[in-house]
Amino acid sequence: MMYNFYVERDSVLHSLDPRVKLAGSASAVIILLLFNSPEVLIPLFFLTILLVYTLGKITPREQYRVLKPLFPILIITIVVWAFVYDPWYRGALIGVAYGLRLLTFGLIAFSLLMTTTQRELILGFIKLKMPYEYGLTMTIALRYIPTLYMLALNIMDAQKARGWEMEKGNILVRMRKMSAVLVPLLIASIKTAHELSIALESRAFGARKERTFLYTIEMKGRDYAALLMTGVILGIALYMRYGLGFGHIKLY
Amino acid sequence: MIEVKGLWHIYEGGKEALRGIDFDMGNEIVALVGPNGSGKTTLAKHLNGLLKPTKGEVIVDGLNTKEHSVAELSRIVGYVFQNPEHMFFAESVFGEVAFGPRNLGLSGEEVEERVRWALEKVNLEGYENRTPYSLSGGEKQRLAIACVLSMKPKYLVLDEPTTGLDEKSAESVRDIIRSLHREGHGILLITHEMDLVLELARRVVLLHGGKKIFDGPVDEFFSLELRDYGLDRPELLRISFSIGTGFVRTVEEFVGRLAR
Numbered sequence A: 001m002m003y004n005f006y007v008e009r010d011s012v013l014h015s016l017d018p019r020v021k022l023a024g025s026a027s028a029v030i031i032l033l034l035f036n037s038p039e040v041l042i043p044l045f046f047l048t049i050l051l052v053y054t055l056g057k058i059t060p061r062e063q064y065r066v067l068k069p070l071f072p073i074l075i076i077t078i079v080v081w082a083f084v085y086d087p088w089y090r091g092a093l094i095g096v097a098y099g100l101r102l103l104t105f106g107l108i109a110f111s112l113l114m115t116t117t118q119r120e121l122i123l124g125f126i127k128l129k130m131p132y133e134y135g136l137t138m139t140i141a142l143r144y145i146p147t148l149y150m151l152a153l154n155i156m157d158a159q160k161a162r163g164w165e166m167e168k169g170n171i172l173v174r175m176r177k178m179s180a181v182l183v184p185l186l187i188a189s190i191k192t193a194h195e196l197s198i199a200l201e202s203r204a205f206g207a208r209k210e211r212t213f214l215y216t217i218e219m220k221g222r223d224y225a226a227l228l229m230t231g232v233i234l235g236i237a238l239y240m241r242y243g244l245g246f247g248h249i250k251l252y
Numbered sequence B: 001m002i003e004v005k006g007l008w009h010i011y012e013g014g015k016e017a018l019r020g021i022d023f024d025m026g027n028e029i030v031a032l033v034g035p036n037g038s039g040k041t042t043l044a045k046h047l048n049g050l051l052k053p054t055k056g057e058v059i060v061d062g063l064n065t066k067e068h069s070v071a072e073l074s075r076i077v078g079y080v081f082q083n084p085e086h087m088f089f090a091e092s093v094f095g096e097v098a099f100g101p102r103n104l105g106l107s108g109e110e111v112e113e114r115v116r117w118a119l120e121k122v123n124l125e126g127y128e129n130r131t132p133y134s135l136s137g138g139e140k141q142r143l144a145i146a147c148v149l150s151m152k153p154k155y156l157v158l159d160e161p162t163t164g165l166d167e168k169s170a171e172s173v174r175d176i177i178r179s180l181h182r183e184g185h186g187i188l189l190i191t192h193e194m195d196l197v198l199e200l201a202r203r204v205v206l207l208h209g210g211k212k213i214f215d216g217p218v219d220e221f222f223s224l225e226l227r228d229y230g231l232d233r234p235e236l237l238r239i240s241f242s243i244g245t246g247f248v249r250t251v252e253e254f255v256g257r258l259a260r
């Protein structure tokens, strides 16, 4: 069962400072937003897979596993673009590119989470002068997605054992039926949140404004090198897009 | 009759949770025991079709679970989940118990009759208008049993029904189990509490690493080297065995032997 995205590996990405990784992720997102032509976006997707594999040692199989829930969006994007664009095959190609761009965003976010521990991530945020509570809130939210998912499956099983069938009926009936799952799920999540807040407070969370750390992070030579490289790549991408007008198509 | 034949279950991701289980049960109380992760819940979820066999088959009163939906099978095999709160969503106890019979498509009258009957079985008459979440732990557990009972299943799976209950509540759950058994229900009791096994079950099935290690009478079960499987004998039996009075099920029986 997956309770945390982090996977222990000995890789370049794992060993980099979280601030550098945050900067890298932000640059990657900017680069993806710069271009809109399928001829650039599709290769960028595969390049990202390759980079996450070589730099982060996250195998394509593992990447596939975390991206799988996003596949329906990819398919919807392709279908919608094929419908609204003329000729349709060009539309489908654009749909593929836009869908893959979305997957690439997902891949970037997940590879950050898979190569960075929660502790490092929070430290990174704080060193970037973000309030401690924000970083903690965000990581807690991420940490609980798989837990809530397992809980939802368990509740659905309990209701199925009472003859509950989601598949039957029209959309209105189905929505009403969902309350048999949503109500227990909501109550269980509120309870969990409440317990968590007690656990945090009983460990004196928020007792002093500036918190101290047992472990801390420091930028080393390789971190600066990686940051410089990120900057250069971003610069090149900006130049290609605005200096050379590369990778941007007019859709209408 | 529930028949499990050569059952394998492999979860997505490759975990072999069950590795070739053969198991039959009728109108008896069977205790299903084993350490954490041994596959008890996985096995139980096959009996009402929540999980389908990776290999092998499960036949419930002649129905192959592969060919029938959970909703159909839930009329025959009731499953009370470990945490009762995971199924409560209605505003009243009445609505909660009525949910199952309504899903079976019964008429309003029949539903009402069944709710009354089920609440009486678990001693919760007069609670109809309470909110499920406002009940005590023991009452919640009994309500959970009523919710499943109202579908009139022939077999009942109870996943840790007395865990976390005080002695009085646990005793009332035990009473319910005994009375259901007397009325001809087959009961599969998943538990880690050896006292409960000793008191209720005639037959015990021990799982370990997805395999059935033992299946037989309760006295034979307690003469196994249970520590090898992360289990232990109840205090009563430890005393009784060490002073040589042999296997007993209750304190009364033990005292009776001593007096002799």
Ligand SMILES: Nc1ncnc2c1ncn2[C@@H]1O[C@H](COP(=O)(O)OP(=O)(O)OP(=O)(O)O)[C@@H](O)[C@H]1O
Pocket (backbone or CB within 6 Å): A001, B011, B012, B013, B015, B016, B017, B034, B035, B036, B037, B038, B039, B040, B041, B042, B043
């Ligand atoms: N949904 C799932 N996906 C993958 N593996 C699972 C899943 N559910 C259970 N398992 C694994 O299958 C094995 C058997 O689990 P199961 O829940 O049947 O054990 P159990 O005997 O009921 O344990 P417990 O006493 O803790 O309730 C465990 O190793 C568990 O991690």
Ligand SMILES: [Mg+2]
Pocket (backbone or CB within 6 Å): B040, B041, B042
């Ligand atoms: Mg279990």
